[in-house]
Amino acid sequence: MAKPVLLITRRLTDAVHARAMRDYDAILNLDDTVFTRDALIARCQTVDAVLPCHSEHFSADVIAALPDRLKVIANHSVGVDHVDLAAAGARGIVVTNTPDVLSDATAEIAILCMLGAARRGAEGDRMVRDGKWNFWSPAFMVGRQVTGKRFGVLGMGRVGQVTAERARGFGMTVHYHNRSRLAPHLEKGAVFHDTVEGLMAVSDVLSLHCPSTPDTLDVINARTLALLPEGAVLVNTARGNLVDEDALIEALSHGKLFAAGLDVFKTEPGGNPRIAALPNVFMLPHIGSATQETRDAMGHRALDNLDAVFAGRTPGDLLV
Structure with a gap:
């Protein structure tokens, strides 16, 4: 045969x-x-x-x-x-x-993006590589500490749940929004918010893990970004079209967001050169599952x- x-x-x-x-x-x-x-x-x-x-x-x-x-x-x-x-x-x-099998790898990248953004990893790496590290003081390269902060998950599916578990290792309190509330054994004490807007208000770090659908296109936009706490960190390892990139650039340029950690972009491959020009963005070329x-x-x-x-x-x- x-x-x-x-x-x-x-x-x-x-x-x-x-x-x-x-x-x-x-x-x-x-x-x-x-x-x-x-x-x-x-x-x-x-x-x-x-x-x-x-x-x-x-x-x-x-x-x-x-x-x-x-x-x-x-x-x-x-x-x-x-x-x-x-x-x-x-x-x-x-x-x-192919669900399930890439959850751990993608969660690792989400945590890398969170830490890289919060601790100014891209700036520090560029400074050392360019031979411009010639100064130190207590005020030098001060970033954001994530330990003990509020970790917001938009889309608490398989990857979102694993990423939340990794965030708990930093003593972070997990908040989430999902189409439906998880069972208690999956929730593991995470705080459910029945609206996107409710999640925004309590997310010191907001990590995106929802699928790309007509309903989630540009779900992160000027209106929803404005609801985040001042100096929040945005992480996206899901899909680039979840984010209005013009609104993201505005929020990063004017201090509403402290930083962003991005593994995905609307234009792939290539990314967005306007985002790449910002110092407070930690970027990767869509390698969430690349192990x-x-x-x-x-x-x-x-x-x-x-x-x-x-x-x-x-x-x-x-x-x-």
């Missing part, structure tokens, strides 16, 4: 490639080329499944151009804002993602979902 033909759109780990080539007629992208829209459509014409990353956009028009033989889009990501789920569902294409262990786990989770589909079972991470 012929193996299903699988397109893997980006270079994954060696272990994931080896398993894919063993179990599928796998088409790899060892050069890690970013496909254009037309190239993506063309490469999907002769495959039964595709394993993409968030860099490949399966909009409604792309999905309409897919062949009938393509049965499943098994995403190598948790977020699926790059896939039009309604369009896929209408075509009968199964869509899956060897997590990349292996994400790839294997995506393959688990594919295995289930082609064995006639419901995949564990079914979205549509």
Whole structure:
């Protein structure tokens, strides 16, 4: 019996490639080329499944151009804002993602961004690298201490819960807003706020962990930023389009925010040069899940979902 033909759109780990080539007629992208829209459509014409990353956009028009033989889009990501789920569902294409396995890695990056922003990590690193560290005094490079402060979580899903647990290690009091309140054993004493506005007012550090949806687009904007305590720190390791970047620049430039720690931006790759020009921003290039262990786990989770589909079972991470 012929193996299903699988397109893997980006270079994954060696272990994931080896398993894919063993179990599928796998088409790899060892050069890690970013496909254009037309190239993506063309490469999907002769495959039964595709394993993409968030860099490949399966909009409604792309999905309409897919062949009938393509049965499943098994995403190598948790977020699926790059896939039009309604369009896929209408075509009968199964869509899956890879939750759970990247929670620890992303939570680590959130804490790194919090500390880097609060303790002026970008400024200090640049100063030493540029050979400009020629002065010290008690007033030198004074930042914000996070120990004992209030840690606000917007979106208390898997990553939000793990990040909250890490913040508790600093003696921080956890506050959160979610679409629904968590059960007590998941809440672990965190204070629930039934509105975004209520969470803003008590967040000395605000960490974003909600998905990108029409409802969360620019949820951090001039109005909501104004509700934060003076000198708060904003952390975003979720999606760049959660934040109105013009409003963020204004808040950082005029002292409403002490600093921001950002792993994601509206424009990726590349980021926002106006944000990059600000001294009080600690930035990373969307590497929240970029550990060897997590990349292996994400790839294997995506393959688990594919295995289930082609064995006639419901995949564990079914979205549509």
